[in-house]
Amino acid sequence: MALTTDTLRIGINKITDQVDPMGAHLNELDGRLGDGDLGVTMVNGFKNIAAVSDDLPDDFGMACMDCAKAMTKVSGSSFGTLMGISLMAVAKQTKGQTEIEWDRLPDLLQAALDAMIARGGASIGDKTMLDSLTAVIAATTGKTSAQDALAAAAEAADGALIEFFDQPCKIGRARIFGDKTKGMDDPGMVAIKSMIDCFT
Amino acid sequence: MKKIMNDAVNYVDETLEGLEAAHPDVFRIDGETRRLLRKPTASVDRVGVVSGGGFGHLPIFAGYVGDGLLDACAVGDVFASPDMNPMLEAIKSADAGKGVLCVVGNYGGDKMNFAMACEFADMEDITTQQIIVNDDVASAGVDEIEKRRGVAGLVYVVKVAGAAAQAGKSLDEVYACADRARQNTRTMGVALGSCIVPQAGKVTFEIADDEIEIGMGIHGEPGVWRGKNKPADELAAELLHKLTDELDLLKGDRVSVLVNGLGATPAEELYILFRAVNRILSDKGIEIVQPLVGNYATSMEMAGASISLMKLDDELEQLLAAPAKNPFWGK
Numbered sequence: 001m002a003l004t005t006d007t008l009r010i011g012i013n014k015i016t017d018q019v020d021p022m023g024a025h026l027n028e029l030d031g032r033l034g035d036g037d038l039g040v041t042m043v044n045g046f047k048n049i050a051a052v053s054d055d056l057p058d059d060f061g062m063a064c065m066d067c068a069k070a071m072t073k074v075s076g077s078s079f080g081t082l083m084g085i086s087l088m089a090v091a092k093q094t095k096g097q098t099e100i101e102w103d104r105l106p107d108l109l110q111a112a113l114d115a116m117i118a119r120g121g122a123s124i125g126d127k128t129m130l131d132s133l134t135a136v137i138a139a140t141t142g143k144t145s146a147q148d149a150l151a152a153a154a155e156a157a158d159g160a161l162i163e164f165f166d167q168p169c170k171i172g173r174a175r176i177f178g179d180k181t182k183g184m185d186d187p188g189m190v191a192i193k194s195m196i197d198c199f200t
Numbered sequence: 201m202k203k204i205m206n207d208a209v210n211y212v213d214e215t216l217e218g219l220e221a222a223h224p225d226v227f228r229i230d231g232e233t234r235r236l237l238r239k240p241t242a243s244v245d246r247v248g249v250v251s252g253g254g255f256g257h258l259p260i261f262a263g264y265v266g267d268g269l270l271d272a273c274a275v276g277d278v279f280a281s282p283d284m285n286p287m288l289e290a291i292k293s294a295d296a297g298k299g300v301l302c303v304v305g306n307y308g309g310d311k312m313n314f315a316m317a318c319e320f321a322d323m324e325d326i327t328t329q330q331i332i333v334n335d336d337v338a339s340a341g342v343d344e345i346e347k348r349r350g351v352a353g354l355v356y357v358v359k360v361a362g363a364a365a366q367a368g369k370s371l372d373e374v375y376a377c378a379d380r381a382r383q384n385t386r387t388m389g390v391a392l393g394s395c396i397v398p399q400a401g402k403v404t405f406e407i408a409d410d411e412i413e414i415g416m417g418i419h420g421e422p423g424v425w426r427g428k429n430k431p432a433d434e435l436a437a438e439l440l441h442k443l444t445d446e447l448d449l450l451k452g453d454r455v456s457v458l459v460n461g462l463g464a465t466p467a468e469e470l471y472i473l474f475r476a477v478n479r480i481l482s483d484k485g486i487e488i489v490q491p492l493v494g495n496y497a498t499s500m501e502m503a504g505a506s507i508s509l510m511k512l513d514d515e516l517e518q519l520l521a522a523p524a525k526n527p528f529w530g531k
Contacts, residue, residue, distance in 0.1 A: 065323065072283045072316065073233070081312050084284065088319060095323075119312050 001146065002099035005056050005063045012067075014198045016050045019043050022194045029187040033169065038187050044074040045083060061095030064088070078120070079188055082129075085119050086112035102149055106141045109133055126170040127181070129188035135160040136192075150199045157193040161185055201401045208398040212255045212277055216262070223527050226266045230293065235286040237262045238272035238293050247365040247374045248272070248294025251303040251358060252287050253310050254279045256397070257418060259528035260354050260497040266526030269362035270303075278397050278500070279419050281309030287317035291328060299327035299371035301378060303357050305350030306334040329375045333357050335387040335508065337442050338415025338424050351418050352460040352497040353385040356510045356520070359529075363522035381516060386443040389506030390435060391416035391423070393464060395499050414438065418462070418499040432469070436476030439507045444484070447511045451485030456492065456520055458508040463498040465505055470494065473505055490520055496528075
């Protein structure tokens with residue numbers, strides 16, 4: 001089965017169902033390093049997306065555009081903006097298409113990653129969600145079904161958290177804390193992992 | 201905190217409502233989030249000019265909506281970028297089929313959100329260009345000029361872009377004029393006292409009674425040095441030195457000078473500063489045309505001032521002098 005706007009709706013529902021406890025946990029994590037608004041951004045962002053979910057068009061790209069717009073309607077954490085940038089990058093790749101084969105997932109995630117690097121200013125290795133995404137892209141390459149792709153993604157997101165746990169954050173507000181961030185999970189990386197976990 | 205306000209949550213919206221009520225012929229609140237300020241009547245058959253940014257800097261950004269200035273402006277919270285939705289609304293409302301120029305201050309959130317809004321506009325077949333304003337010489341060295349923040353120099357870029365669009369120039373031409381204004385403008389400021397973001401409720405930074413900070417940003421970003429206050433003439437000389445140096449100003453050059461108050465500094469002191477600037481530039485044989493003295497780009501109730509210079513050529517001088525309909529521009 002290919003990836004369609006209906007698949008997107010199922011995904012939105014799954015995340016929205018669990019976003020409140022997820023948000024509370026992320027706020028707490030983010031409060032130790034940043035301004036503690038990551039969870040709020042996630043909760044409000046996904047509630048905005050859920051509100052437009054029924055009206056999403058069959059054109060997968062246009063559906064991603066509408067999601068991007070809805071996600072960015074939250075002020076606060078730059079995470080919301082970066083999610084919007086990601087969705088938009090995927091929208092550009094899929095505009096005019098209604099069915100996306102699962103083996104294209106790594107390419108679409110790569111487009112999202114490239115856009116976030118270009119717009120957000122962080123690099124691979126800075127201990128951000130970009131590192132989680134890099135791991136997920138590598139792990140999902142060659143996977144042809146949703147089930148295989150999601151299982152590989154979950155494992156890769158876990159692996160990235162473990163790999164970067166003892167490294168310092170190198171960008172954003174967390175950078176100020178320097179070596180104190182060794183032994184702490186990056187909240188954005190946890191957000192990626194939590195979102196993937198909603199599907200498994 | 202002592203402010204004239206109702207609920208801090210409504211600070212921005214109630215200010216916009218006041219602006220619209222006082223100047224209904226200039227300002228109209230619009231947009232799904234009511235964070236779009238635009239002209240009551242859209243421009244026809246010409247390039248649109250928009251801006252957007254955090255609030256708390258009036259007249260910049262939203263205050264400069266008006267004929268000959270901005271067509272529309274996206275409004276954020278105090279010292280926080282608007283999200284990309286009001287930016288996209290601003291672009292769409294300003295588009296008259298000839299494209300839209302976005303004047304953006306060089307701040308992470310503003311840049312990221314405008315970049316996204318422009319991509320959305322592109323998908324809806326609206327052509328856009330962006331000018332990223334980076335006039336604050338204190339915020340980074342010449343070797344990292346692209347990292348400099350946009351401060352009071354935004355006023356010059358907005359005025360030049362607005363006048364060029366009003367004159368019927370194409371998007372590329374409006375961009376070229378605005379970009380020349382950007383490249384020819386430098387600013388340096390001094391802070392004497394802090395400000396309070398309404399929803400934060402406490403001062404953004406502490407500074408001793410007898411201290412000043414040279415080069416502080418308009419959100420309290422750290423400056424070049426902090427120390428004892430100095431006589432106005434010495435301050436003017438210090439602030440000006442870097443500007444004239446970087447702009448390569450020579451005898452016979454013409455400049456516009458903007459002596460800008462940050463919010464809490466009286467007009468009297470701005471004129472004392474202008475007097476000193478005038479003397480220094482006159483001694484060098486540099487001619488001042490169209491001086492601007494007053495509050496143009498503020499930081500809430502921050503005390504202090506900035507000096508901006510825009511080196512003029514004939515076209516920039518004309519565009520600066522062109523009429524504009526706006527309560528803050530004043531001519």
